[in-house]
Amino acid sequence: MSEPLRNKRIAALVDDGFEESELLEPKRALEAAGAKVDIVSSQVFRVTGWQDGDWSQGVNVEYRLDSANADEYDALLLPGGVMNADKLRADSAAIRFVKSFVDSGKPIAAICHGPWTLIEAGAVKGRRMTSWPSLATDLRNAGANWVDEECVVDNGLVTARKPDDIPAFNERMIEEFIEGPHTPMSVRELTGSAR
Numbered sequence: 001m002s003e004p005l006r007n008k009r010i011a012a013l014v015d016d017g018f019e020e021s022e023l024l025e026p027k028r029a030l031e032a033a034g035a036k037v038d039i040v041s042s043q044v045f046r047v048t049g050w051q052d053g054d055w056s057q058g059v060n061v062e063y064r065l066d067s068a069n070a071d072e073y074d075a076l077l078l079p080g081g082v083m084n085a086d087k088l089r090a091d092s093a094a095i096r097f098v099k100s101f102v103d104s105g106k107p108i109a110a111i112c113h114g115p116w117t118l119i120e121a122g123a124v125k126g127r128r129m130t131s132w133p134s135l136a137t138d139l140r141n142a143g144a145n146w147v148d149e150e151c152v153v154d155n156g157l158v159t160a161r162k163p164d165d166i167p168a169f170n171e172r173m174i175e176e177f178i179e180g181p182h183t184p185m186s187v188r189e190l191t192g193s194a195r
Helices: 020-032 082-089 092-104 115-120 133-141 163-179 185-191
Strands: 009-013 036-041 046-051 054-060 075-078 108-111 151-154 157-160
Touching: 009 020, 009 092, 020 036, 020 046, 020 054, 020 075, 020 108, 020 163, 075 092, 075 115, 075 163, 082 092, 082 115, 092 108, 092 115, 108 115, 108 163, 115 133, 151 163, 157 163
Parallel strands: 009 036, 009 075, 075 108, 108 157
Antiparallel strands: 046 054, 151 157
8 A cells, every 4th residue: 555645744733622523534544645643732631522513532632732843744734623723723832833834835734614723823815725614704804715615725735614525635635745845925925936
């Protein structure tokens, strides 16, 4: 079996209330492709998911957010879940962590409410994106070109709307994570280049 992400290390940034399927299914797909996926959170030992309107299983936290180093990762996964994304976008350490990926041009995959964190990190202006429909106005107000599509890729940024989109999201996420870093948006704006 091919493992195109062998030796790649991915950070999955989550807090309590993450949408269970939006973390666990992409994590399994990344691991099947050979990647090492670390759960990064401000929670101490475990972080609890949300599924079908109730709390679900938790996952172990491998790295505390305050000690995680974005430089040690090749890409970032931002699962959705209203509570999860709302907590992360209000956490200055989480925003700094996400911004490190944005500034370096490393690929990022965000689904459902995950793009809320990208707004706070200043990462959506001029980007073509999708999300859970209730985020459309937030993304447009932050300068994104929001579209209602299953999965959208823009210069290493992969976004999807909801759990039903996970198969397409996983496929495009793996493609972008294989491709690796892209020219950061700030550099593209200054030079007019794109990759």
